[in-house]
């Protein structure tokens with residue numbers, strides 16, 4: 001019997017960021033970063049696009065800069081109790097990423 005997906009719930013745990021970073025593919029463009037990974041809560045794969053435009057002007061982009069990204073699960077699987085205007089299972093966490101370029 002297949003396991004039912006988790007019910008939608010806005011939830012975060014300290015372990016989520018490290019879990020998500022495991023096997024995470026980060027593709028950095030000039031204007032956005034695309035994170036391809038597995039949700040640490042529901043284990044469904046999803047892509048998260050983080051625009052970088054807001055960072056420019058705040059501070060010059062230097063190699064080695066770190067920045068934080070709040071990521072939320074955006075998997076395509078329908079979780080029970082998911083609000084109509086929302087996606088994923090509701091899990092969210094904050095990643096600390098290093099900018100290379």
Ligand SMILES: [Zn+2]
Nearest residue numbers: 042044075077
């Ligand atoms: Zn999911």
Ligand SMILES: [Zn+2]
Nearest residue numbers: 039042073089
């Ligand atoms: Zn999820």
